[in-house]
Amino acid sequence: MSASPRHLFVGAGTVMAVAVSLAGCTQKSDAKAGDGGIQVVAKDGSCAVSKKSFPAGHLKLNVENRGSKVTEVYVLYPDDRIATERENIGPGTKATITAEIKAGMYEIACKPGMKGDGIRQKVTATGDTAAAARRSPAMDVAVAAYRQYVQKQADETLPKVKVFTDAVRAGDIAAAKKAYADSRIGWERTEPVAESFGDIDPKVDVREDGLEAGQDPVKDWTGWHRLEKALWQDKKIGDREKQLADLLDKDLADWVKRVGRAEITPTSMANGAKELLDEVAKNKVTGEEERYSHTDLVDFKANVEGAEKSFGLLKPVASKNDATLVTELDKQFAAMNAMLDKYRTDRTSYRFTSYEKVGKERRKELSDSVNALAEPLSKLAAAVVK
Numbered sequence: 001m002s003a004s005p006r007h008l009f010v011g012a013g014t015v016m017a018v019a020v021s022l023a024g025c026t027q028k029s030d031a032k033a034g035d036g037g038i039q040v041v042a043k044d045g046s047c048a049v050s051k052k053s054f055p056a057g058h059l060k061l062n063v064e065n066r067g068s069k070v071t072e073v074y075v076l077y078p079d080d081r082i083a084t085e086r087e088n089i090g091p092g093t094k095a096t097i098t099a100e101i102k103a104g105m106y107e108i109a110c111k112p113g114m115k116g117d118g119i120r121q122k123v124t125a126t127g128d129t130a131a132a133a134r135r136s137p138a139m140d141v142a143v144a145a146y147r148q149y150v151q152k153q154a155d156e157t158l159p160k161v162k163v164f165t166d167a168v169r170a171g172d173i174a175a176a177k178k179a180y181a182d183s184r185i186g187w188e189r190t191e192p193v194a195e196s197f198g199d200i201d202p203k204v205d206v207r208e209d210g211l212e213a214g215q216d217p218v219k220d221w222t223g224w225h226r227l228e229k230a231l232w233q234d235k236k237i238g239d240r241e242k243q244l245a246d247l248l249d250k251d252l253a254d255w256v257k258r259v260g261r262a263e264i265t266p267t268s269m270a271n272g273a274k275e276l277l278d279e280v281a282k283n284k285v286t287g288e289e290e291r292y293s294h295t296d297l298v299d300f301k302a303n304v305e306g307a308e309k310s311f312g313l314l315k316p317v318a319s320k321n322d323a324t325l326v327t328e329l330d331k332q333f334a335a336m337n338a339m340l341d342k343y344r345t346d347r348t349s350y351r352f353t354s355y356e357k358v359g360k361e362r363r364k365e366l367s368d369s370v371n372a373l374a375e376p377l378s379k380l381a382a383a384v385v386k
Helices: 129-133 138-168 173-181 183-191 224-236 239-261 264-284 296-321 323-341 360-377 380-384
Strands: 037-042 048-049 053-055 057-065 071-076 080-088 094-101 102-114 119-126 345-347
Touching: 037 296, 048 057, 048 071, 048 102, 048 119, 053 057, 057 071, 057 080, 080 094, 080 264, 094 119, 102 380, 129 296, 138 173, 138 183, 138 239, 138 264, 173 224, 173 264, 183 296, 224 239, 264 296, 264 380, 296 380, 323 345, 323 360, 323 380
Parallel strands: 037 057, 053 119
Antiparallel strands: 037 048, 057 094, 071 080, 071 102, 102 119
């Protein structure tokens, strides 16, 4: 997980629900004014939006960071829940973002330095929500299949987590270490959906440096990574860790119950796939995600599998609109999986080399492969809505 939460899918059951999904590879010259898109100009002290009202439906957002800091762009509900977010937009870079928006009121926020509440602009998507949401039968099939996949991953996570938390409660450090990585696979495969429920992600998957200002690492830090630190760095399980195991079970059970209410669209699937690759590039390749256990390659593989699942389900639609892109994505996914297979320590299970043993040159090789896949994947959402 990144230091700031990412939320790409929105809980369904709210009045005037907004389902906004953003994608796009941050580049030097891909955002174009005058192409019918909404211009978002982020600076260190401002967030300018070219239109405050626009039709619901498929939309292009052209984001440009003219500030001196890396920024994020959020789409927020009035109650501050996050509909979606695009992170790591570097100074002087631009990003073309394909969005799918239902009618409703919300805010666009730029977050210079990826900290704080952000600089916000109130905006409205107008029109017929039902008309804007219409899609082809092929897209409906893809969404339905992905919803089943996400629910299955969530359902299968709970028993794996219980193996982990039972070991923590028993004070068995070795058993807890063995179960830790497996307990995270379903979450990592469906991370964009999992993070849609903003009150759950900070409880279960935040790293210490992702805590908000004013939060106490001793009192407020919970979830997998807090327990990871206890097992690998502190090498002890106390009463607090056993309490955290109980809390992890509770919070993830809440997540599983909510998964079926997530708002999922073809573009959110495509953009979620790209975000999974961004997550790999930012946190897995660098070794930041699993900094104590060094099980980053397990998360890495799960993220790639989740992205490939979305792509596979959207392939029938994307093939008709951009066959060349689909061919390239098939090629790059195959290359990525082949590279990861080099690090498997057991071909019959989800076991990988400890990431601390992967040298600088090999990490660069992995990073290059991720970038080669992420670039064409950033175009999937646009191919889906052509």
